[in-house]
Amino acid sequence: MDAALCEVTFIHEDRVQAAQQTLVDPPAAARLAAAFDALADPTRVRLISALIDQELCVCDLAALLNLTQSATSHQLRILRNLNLVRTRKEGRIVFYALDDQHIRDLFQRGLEHIRHNSQG
């Protein structure tokens, strides 16, 4: 048989139709997934957490997280490309900061989730 999709009987057609209302379309899903993916790595989570209250330069971040300069810079680029952080240049030093309050909120919600689950 071929790689059938859901060949099974439609169980709840009314609900499926209703779900169309909230279902995000594939392009939006891709962008949303990419945004969450930016926070889906322990190193990037720590970078964001370090920037919660203040801006820091690449070398600060590398020292703080015990990373190489290269690894830090690579990860920061990902965060910047997805508009989670913004940069400010001062001479040769580049300061990174969270882009806006949305990011802080999103991050906090995530923290609440893991505190709410897996251990009290």
Added chain:
Amino acid sequence: MDAALCEVTFIHEDRVQAAQQTLVDPPAAARLAAAFDALADPTRVRLISALIDQELCVCDLAALLNLTQSATSHQLRILRNLNLVRTRKEGRIVFYALDDQHIRDLFQRGLEHIRHNSQG
């Protein structure tokens, strides 16, 4: 030379010390990254979005997203293992629903982020 970490001069030692306050430790970072990672895939994003207002069974979800039953089940397991969704069994049918309001909030924040960025 060896794979040096941040061998460069400490630029802002005071800020680095301050950042220790908000810096999440590696275990928490791993758990937080895992939580965000659950939403870091377009298929899982669409599954969550379909469950915003109501519960749906596996076959409903597969049909709605045009996925195979197997792929749907695999992805739902990831969401369930991370406590983003919960299940209710009724005979052979397993209904999936969002675990709590936190998830809805987290998802909404993500949506706001992508709407705020990349296009007006």
Added chain:
DNA sequence: TGAATATATGAGCAATTATTCATATATTGT
């Protein structure tokens, strides 16, 4: 201009992962 410093980036590798395929488990009805 040339050396030093701070950051950025391309290539490569090891590790992770989303899907498919085949099959297992669980429930219902005959």
Added chain:
DNA sequence: ACAATATATGAATAATTGCTCATATATTCA
């Protein structure tokens, strides 16, 4: 018990990715 149905899952594979290494770009200072 047996067939049918709904879901779950292990193995395999192609694609993605985080880090390292080497090197490039940019800025400051002498």
